[in-house]
Structure formats: structure tokens, C-alpha cells
């Protein structure tokens with residue numbers, strides 16, 4: 226019997242007897258995979274919809290698969306979350322960034338506790354967000370698959386500027402946001418940082434990079 230494995234960093238689901246050597250989405254190794262279920266032949270989800278315009282019939286699936294697949298239906302953007310502390314700059318790719326309230330302007334990000342960016346955000350109490358456009362694949366590759374503990378990710382990028390907070394932000398993006406951490410929720414492997422937005426800049430009129438678009442075009 227085969228099993229399903231979930232990447233604890235980016236949520237990618239792998240099916241097989243063992244976890245993959247490398248996560249094809251975020252590049253982490255097998256140690257970051259958690260076994261989530263045996264693949265069963267049982268089809269007990271009865272909530273199959275009749276097709277409507279632009280939709281197709283969904284095959285019946287078991288409960289666990291339905292949970293995983295339903296989470297894939299949630300849309301995300303892709304962002305470079307950056308931080309600055311004690312003369313050090315770093316950033317990482319993240320899809321978990323979303324507005325909580327517009328008034329007051331507050332956003333949240335979900336960051337893995339092992340990430341160097343997590344360390345810098347915790348130390349500085351601030352983070353920056355660069356909103357990627359649909360040409361941002363190179364930024365995902367640079368910031369999403371390697372840790373700032375081993376390389377200086379910003380070293381070879383000429384198109385950056387410091388925001389009001391002193392955090393490095395990308396120039397070639399749709400918008401940038403700078404926030405101060407006003408709350409934290411321990412989510413197990415990740416911390417959910419709640420940020421009060423202190424500055425924002427719109428830099429381009431362009432289509433944002435969604436997680437779905439990235440997966441379809443990478």
C-alpha cells in the first residue's frame with residue numbers, strides 16, 4: 226500500500242512508499258516530509274457536483290484526499306518576505322501572506338521556524354513584503370529554495386531599495402509593504418506573524434504571480 230507525504234515547508238503532497246529526495250516545489254529534503262495517510266481505494270465522499278458551465282464532474286474521493294484537495298482550491302499569491310537585523314539582510318519566498326484588516330491595515334504571514342528569515346523577523350520585530358508579478362520566477366528560485374544561512378541572497382540583485390523601515394525590498398515588483406510585528410501565533414512548525422502595516426508602495430500595474438500560475442509555468 227502506498228502513502229501520502231506532506232511537505233511541512235510548502236504543503237506539497239507526494240504519493241509513494243517513501244518521501245521524495247527533494248521537494249519539487251520548495252526544494253527541502255525528505256526529513257521535512259510528514260506521512261499523512263495510506264492511500265485507500267475507499268471512495269466515501271458522496272458530495273459530487275453536477276457539472277455547470279466551466280466545471281467538470283469530480284470523481285468521488287476518500288475523506289482524507291478530499292481535505293487535501295479542497296485545500297488546493299484556496300488561492301494564494303507569491304511574495305518575497307524580507308527582514309533586516311543588525312546589518313544583515315535576508316528574504317524568503319512565501320505564499321502565506323494575506324490581509325487581515327484594511328482599517329487598521331494589518332497583514333499576516335506564516336513562516337517556518339527553521340527559516341533564517343524567521344530568526345531575523347523575531348529579532349527585529351519587522352518584515353517587508355515584495356508582491357511578485359508573473360515574471361518573478363527567478364525570485365522564487367533564488368529566495369525559495371536556499372537558506373540565507375548559507376548564501377547572501379541579496380548580494381547579486383542590483384534592483385533593490387531600502388524601505389522606510391530599513392528593510393531591503395525588490396524594485397521589479399507590483400507593490401511593497403512594510404510591517405511591524407504586533408502579534409504571533411505558534412502554529413507548530415510555523416509562526417503566524419501579525420503585522421501592522423507602516424508603509425506601502427505601488428510600483429507596477431501588472432498581474433500578480435499566484436501560486437497556481439507559478440506551478441503551471443515553472
Ligand SMILES: Cc1cc2nc3c(=O)[nH]c(=O)nc-3n(C[C@H](O)[C@H](O)[C@H](O)COP(=O)(O)O)c2cc1C
Nearest residue numbers: 317318319320321336337340341342369371372373
Ligand atoms: C512557492 C514557494 C512557497 C513557499 N511558501 C512558504 C511559506 O508560505 N512559508 C514558509 O515558511 N516557507 C515557504 N517556502 C519555503 C521558503 O521560501 C524556503 O524554505 C526558504 O529557503 C527559506 O529561506 P531562509 O532560511 O533564508 O529564510 C516556500 C517556497 C516556495 C518555493
